[in-house]
Structures are given as structure tokens and as C-alpha cells.
Amino acid sequence: MTVASDYDRQSSEPTSPARPLYLDYNATAPVEPRVAKEVMAFLTHEFGNAGSRTHEYGQSAKERVNRARDEVARVVAAKPDEVIFTSGATESDNLAILGLASHAEKTGNRHIISTQIEHKAVLEPLGILADRGFDVTLLAPEDGGWVSADAVAEALRPDTVMVSVMAVNNETGVIQPIDAIAEALRDHPAIFHVDAAQAFGKLLSPLTDPRIDLLSVSGHKIGGPKGIGALVTRRRGFKRIPLTPLMYGGGQERGLRPGTLSVPLIAGLGTASAIALKEAEDRLSTAERLRDSLIEALEPLGAVTNGDLDRTIATTLNFSIPGLDSEAAILALKDVVSVSNGSACTSRSYEPSHVLSAAGLTADRVAGAVRMSWGPGVTELPVDHIAERLKRLI
Incomplete structure (x- = not known):
């Protein structure tokens, strides 16, 4: 299955020569054509x-x-x-x-x-x-x-x-x-x-x-x-x-x-x-659909959302899976999706997230947190590949 992007034709297939699907929009988004x-x-x-x-x-x-x-x-x-x-x-x-x-x-x-x-x-x-x-x-x-x-x-x-x-x-x-x-x-x-x-x-x-x-x-x-x-x-x-x-x-x-x-x-x-x-309504509808599909795919893995889902913007999902370290997850997903485990502005420090720590999350949950974020140009998520790769690590 190929995941279409209006911006850079990314693919979700692990064996595809195309670059992995970019899901780090909270760090930066691709320039709209x-x-x-x-x-x-x-x-x-x-x-x-x-x-x-x-x-x-x-x-x-x-x-x-x-x-x-x-x-x-x-x-x-x-x-x-x-x-x-x-x-x-x-x-x-x-x-x-x-x-x-x-x-x-x-x-x-x-x-x-x-x-x-x-x-x-x-x-x-x-x-x-x-x-x-x-x-x-x-x-x-x-x-x-x-x-x-x-x-x-x-x-x-x-x-x-x-x-x-x-x-x-x-x-x-x-x-x-x-x-x-x-x-x-x-x-x-x-x-x-x-x-x-x-x-x-x-x-x-x-x-x-x-x-x-x-x-x-x-x-x-x-x-x-x-x-x-x-x-x-x-x-x-x-x-x-x-x-x-x-x-x-x-x-x-x-x-x-x-x-x-x-x-x-x-x-x-x-x-x-x-x-x-101009496109706010359509963008929101697509983002909500993508988030729901990702949540559904991660649910069998025991994923927990870091943040009140009812108060979370539709373009972001921060989650932890019990027993799974975020660095290992990012490495396992690197040829499928490009994701993050925190703020791009402080990622070089390798310190626990001050945001998640302030919210009172346990050290293990903070260490396992993965952030996926998307926006215009992303029309589908390779949720099956994501879930499959993460399941191998549990």
C-alpha cells in the first residue's frame, strides 16, 4: 500500500525505495507547493x-x-x-x-x-x-x-x-x-x-x-x-x-x-x-480520521495516550506502550515513518520531557513516549505497518 502525499510522494511500504512517511509535523511541516x-x-x-x-x-x-x-x-x-x-x-x-x-x-x-x-x-x-x-x-x-x-x-x-x-x-x-x-x-x-x-x-x-x-x-x-x-x-x-x-x-x-x-x-x-x-474544515476532518485509525491500530498493543484525548488537537498523538522504550520504537519504525519522542528544539539534550514529567507521568511512561504528528499532504497512515513493527518489540 502506498501512502499518498501531495507534497513528496512518500510510501508506507518497508521495502519501498521511497523515503518513510514524515510524521513529525509538530517539529516542522513541508512547505505547501x-x-x-x-x-x-x-x-x-x-x-x-x-x-x-x-x-x-x-x-x-x-x-x-x-x-x-x-x-x-x-x-x-x-x-x-x-x-x-x-x-x-x-x-x-x-x-x-x-x-x-x-x-x-x-x-x-x-x-x-x-x-x-x-x-x-x-x-x-x-x-x-x-x-x-x-x-x-x-x-x-x-x-x-x-x-x-x-x-x-x-x-x-x-x-x-x-x-x-x-x-x-x-x-x-x-x-x-x-x-x-x-x-x-x-x-x-x-x-x-x-x-x-x-x-x-x-x-x-x-x-x-x-x-x-x-x-x-x-x-x-x-x-x-x-x-x-x-x-x-x-x-x-x-x-x-x-x-x-x-x-x-x-x-x-x-x-x-x-x-x-x-x-x-x-x-x-x-x-x-x-x-x-480556507481549508480548515477539510484539514480537520482528515486529521480526525487519521488519528482515529492510529488509535484503533495501537489499542491491541496496550498503548496509553499521554494527554487527555478529549482535549487533544487532531493532528497529534503522543502515546506510550508498556515495556517499550521510545528510542527502540523510533529505530524500529525508521523506514516506515519518521517520528519523534519530544520537542525538536531540545531533543539533543536527551533529557526526560519536562512536559510529561510535569504532568506526573512515571519515568517508564515518559521514557516510552512517542509523538506522531501530521498535517496537509498526509491522507493515509500506514497503521498496520506501524502496529506490526511495534508489536515485535513487546
Whole structure:
């Protein structure tokens, strides 16, 4: 059986010369062909600088950047001028957190609430602020891998300047109750930051809540190119969020992110955003079907899901099989599917997952955790081959 991919014609047959089916979309997704075509056009034909005002090339580039702002903004019901282009969600997270430090110090509000299961792009900047004297509260997740809105509400203080909670966990796929947290913050002035790297273009409604002040976006998680992302900075009335830039020089992006705009990458992010919004319903239907087929195939092996399945996004499944080590599983599956056992950003450390450990899972279950994630371009999963290979290891 050949598993079709609209992007790279992968095969599920162990003996096929084709590469294994790529199932590590939470690390990065293949570039959507329509996106790649536009990126190439702006690399080779419409190559102008969006800051050049004296000729057609610059004007064309500027118009495409403006249209991309609108395409990104539409996904989260923001305004185009609230979109700041960055190199990716990591930079956006840093700008949101470290960029707020000066305001926090001036006002004396130096308390920040976040969670133990955030991406390192959030946890490490928070650690820097903690070293500078900020009081950082990291909330523990419930057993199912999500942080309750009640816990956030209980942790709020008069001097809380920011609440930062991811929308979807990158390791487990568990959806955090962003809408409920936003409601808990209605009457509190704290700035609400959401790391939406794994949710943007996939989880639509919760990200449109106007109570979300700052929202981090990654292009390469939704079929856009690597090296591009955005920070959505919603106004409160007529007031902008008081961020200070991390770099200086040039004044681009309202002075928050200077440097010549990468028009090809921005165009790619815009197109990827527009496609994700237009095709969201079909993508969700396919993803749910794939997840259900994988769960059914793994059930006879005694697989347990790491994270509340009722709260998990349809494009991710993190599971453990009793007695099975994740490294052995990945090796056994390497010519069938390419999968992961944790965050690609920290995989070189070979440390137990801080996300799964925070959720209270046993050491054996954490060591056996395998993450499979998929997206557009994957229409079938080689579930029989996956189950067969894993069964040999039990």
C-alpha cells in the first residue's frame, strides 16, 4: 500500500525505495507547493525592498507585505496593523516577554504567570526575567496535561503584569483552555500572551478572543517557509501594548523589529495563512480520521495516550506502550515513518520531557513516549505497518 502525499510522494511500504512517511509535523511541516511557488516568485522576480518608495519593485513588495498582514490577521480576527513580522514563534515569544520588561519595571508590576509545560522559547526568557528579580509563577498541569483557568485565576495578584499560556502543547497536542483563561482575565489588567505556534491555522475560534493581547505565530508549522513568523499585538481600545524592541536600527515593523523585511518569506506566510483558513474544515476532518485509525491500530498493543484525548488537537498523538522504550520504537519504525519522542528544539539534550514529567507521568511512561504528528499532504497512515513493527518489540 502506498501512502499518498501531495507534497513528496512518500510510501508506507518497508521495502519501498521511497523515503518513510514524515510524521513529525509538530517539529516542522513541508512547505505547501502553492506557498513554495509564491516564495520563489518573490525571490527571483518580485525581489524589491518593501522599504523602497521610489520605484515599482519596492511598491510591489510593499503591497505584498501589506496583503500578508491582512492574511495573517484574518486567521485570528485581528487588524493588519497589529501584525509584526518576526523570524518565527521563538523570536515572537522573546519579544512578547522580554519586550514587556521595561514597562513592568517602570510600573512596579513584576509578577508573571505561566505554566510548567511551556516551550523553552517561553520558559527561558522567563528564567532571564526571574534572574532580574521578577517573580515568576509556573503552574502545574492537571493529570490530562492542561492547566486550568481556575489555577490561573487563583495565582493572579495586583502586581501581575503578564499571563503567558500556550494554546496547544507541542509534545502532547493537548489544547489549553485559552478561552476560559481569557474570561478569567476580563477584569484584570494583566497582558495575556499566547504562544500559538502549534495552534495557528489549526485551532481557529479560541485564538480570535479579543482578550488575547499578544499571540506568537510560526510559519513553518502550517506549510509556510522556515524563518518567518509573527507577533500579533492587539490594541486595547486605542492603546498599543507597551513593548520595547530587542534590536534597534531601521525602524521597520513600528520600530519593534528592525531590519529589511524578507518579502519572499512574508509572502509565504501570508499564503500559508490564507490556505489554512480556507481549508480548515477539510484539514480537520482528515486529521480526525487519521488519528482515529492510529488509535484503533495501537489499542491491541496496550498503548496509553499521554494527554487527555478529549482535549487533544487532531493532528497529534503522543502515546506510550508498556515495556517499550521510545528510542527502540523510533529505530524500529525508521523506514516506515519518521517520528519523534519530544520537542525538536531540545531533543539533543536527551533529557526526560519536562512536559510529561510535569504532568506526573512515571519515568517508564515518559521514557516510552512517542509523538506522531501530521498535517496537509498526509491522507493515509500506514497503521498496520506501524502496529506490526511495534508489536515485535513487546
